[in-house]
Amino acid sequence: MNQLLSPRQVAAAIGVSESSLKRWCDQGLLSTVKTAGGHRRIPVQEALRFVREQNYAVVEPRLLAMPGTDNRKARRIENCAQRMVEELLGNNEQACQAIVFDLFLAGQPVSQIFDEVISLAFRMIGEKWERHEAEVYQERCSCQIALRILHELRSKQTPPDSGLVALGATIEGDQYSLPVMMSEIVLRAAGWDARLLGSSIPFDSMAKAIQQHKPEMFWLSVSFVPDESAFIAGLNRLFEVASKLNTAVVIGGRALTTEIRTRLRYSAFCDTLRHLEEFAKTLRRRTEVGPKKTHKPRKKG
Ligand code: B12
The missing domain is CATH 3.40.50.280 (Cobalamin-binding domain)
Known part of the structure; x- marks a missing residue:
């Protein structure tokens, strides 16, 4: 189901005034749908697109239906793979989510998050397994966590618009x-x-x-x-x-x-x-x- 947010929720999520947000809707910077009562609503995927493209810092990610972010507010991709390995092997799903979604909210292309964080993390897990520093169950469990994160990420994408x-x-x-x-x-x-x-x-x-x-x-x-x-x-x-x-x-x-x-x-x-x-x-x-x-x-x- 497509989750709809009010302009007030989106404004609070990125720390701007509701009137600014409504103005951006009127200017067409954010597309909206109308409720039966005539109120503007913003699909969550559209709000995320806007945040990513306009480079807004998200102060309240939960208002955008996003998993909790890391308190360190990591926005840089360097060292994320190493952190990801630790959290995956520790079965800390929330921390893994935070790494990926912080980067996503910060506007990093998904391809780069995959190549430079998740894929690299799995390569490191493979090497740890070879050196007997990681158990098979940890590798399998890491895959399950990563698959759930990918499903979540997919649900936050704007629907394709090209017809291709x-x-x-x-x-x-x-x-x-x-x-x-x-x-x-x-x-x-x-x-x-x-x-x-x-x-x-x-x-x-x-x-x-x-x-x-x-x-x-x-x-x-x-x-x-x-x-x-x-x-x-x-x-x-x-x-x-x-x-x-x-x-x-x-x-x-x-x-x-x-x-x-x-x-x-x-x-x-x-x-x-x-x-x-x-x-x-x-x-x-x-x-x-x-x-x-x-x-x-x-x-x-
Ligand atoms: C997780 C894992 C598994 C899991 C996979 C679970 C799952 N649901 O996906 C399971 C348990 C199934 C598994 C099984 C096996 N595995 Co395994 N596995 C791994 C591990 C740890 C990670 C692989 C992974 O998913 N990486 C994440 C992905 C995203 O990264 P990637 O593959 O590098 O992909 C990147 C690029 O290749 C490219 N790319 C990939 N696909 C595509 C497609 C397109 C269109 C494009 C554009 C780009 C692209 O982009 C990606 C992102 O950068 C690796 C370790 C390693 N070094 O990679 C071993 C590894 C690949 N496995 C290995 C082996 C030997 C096996 C088995 C043969 C073991 C066995 N005897 O049964 C089986 C074969 C399974 C099978 N029949 O398919 C060896 C391969 C050795 C070799 N020289 O080929 C490795 C390297 C482990 C090792 N060190 O020995 N494995």
Whole structure:
């Protein structure tokens, strides 16, 4: 459900007067909806967009339906990964939330939070596990915390407005759910109507999804390849289907070594989620689809 806030709540959250906030609504800086009684209400995602874009410091995050922030009011991304590792391994979910949402409220791009904080933290956890400094249960528990944070973050994003559809998945046998979900959030932040199909999906089923939905993009996060030659054949088959429908196939993930990539057909490979964001923005501009324009169904075949 879309949570609606009053101008008074948003004003209190960022420490400005209610009249200033109402003026910004009138100027169209914040879009509002009207209640049955004719009062202005601001969707929480819209309030967050405004705060992030205009660089307002949030004094009362709970008024914006955000998890509690860190008292240290950390706004810088440096050292966040290290703190994240400590809090994840300590099973301190609130502290992990605070790290991520403080950065989000401070306007850091989600792609950067993922690449430089969460992903780096998991790499460090992997290294700790190898050195017997972290238990398997701690790693699993950390994944659960991170997944819940990602779900929460997704619910705080403004709905996509470009009409461009992207579908995504991981291949059969690949259980890594964090990077594929992060890709979805990054694409949505770039204005794409990105929908994650899920993890461990057979190539034939992905092809069906492309044929039925005709997305502008299909992204694949590849963290584990159970059978290299089956993977190469499967992806190349999928690319054939996608290219007939003008669907760009974008791939990324730790299992895509240069050796494997040279044998693959795809439209773009990205090393990081920052790259994906830049690519998605460029592709969006190229298609010249304006905001709020509805998606035109493409001809079949
Ligand atoms: C968590 C984890 C798991 C969890 C995953 C849970 C989940 N729900 O996702 C579970 C328990 C399932 C798991 C299982 C295994 N794991 Co594991 N795992 C990890 C760990 C600790 C973190 C991985 C992670 O999610 N990182 C967070 C993501 C976001 O970061 P990332 O993968 O680096 O992704 C970044 C980029 O690659 C890129 N990217 C990724 N995808 C995409 C997609 C697109 C489109 C784009 C643009 C970019 C992009 O952007 C991301 C952000 O910067 C790593 C340690 C490490 N060093 O990474 C080991 C690690 C990857 N695992 C490893 C192994 C061996 C396994 C198993 C084979 C173990 C086993 N014997 O069963 C299985 C295989 C599972 C399978 N069949 O899929 C090894 C791999 C070694 C190797 N050389 O390949 C590692 C490195 C641990 C180690 N040190 O040995 N694992």
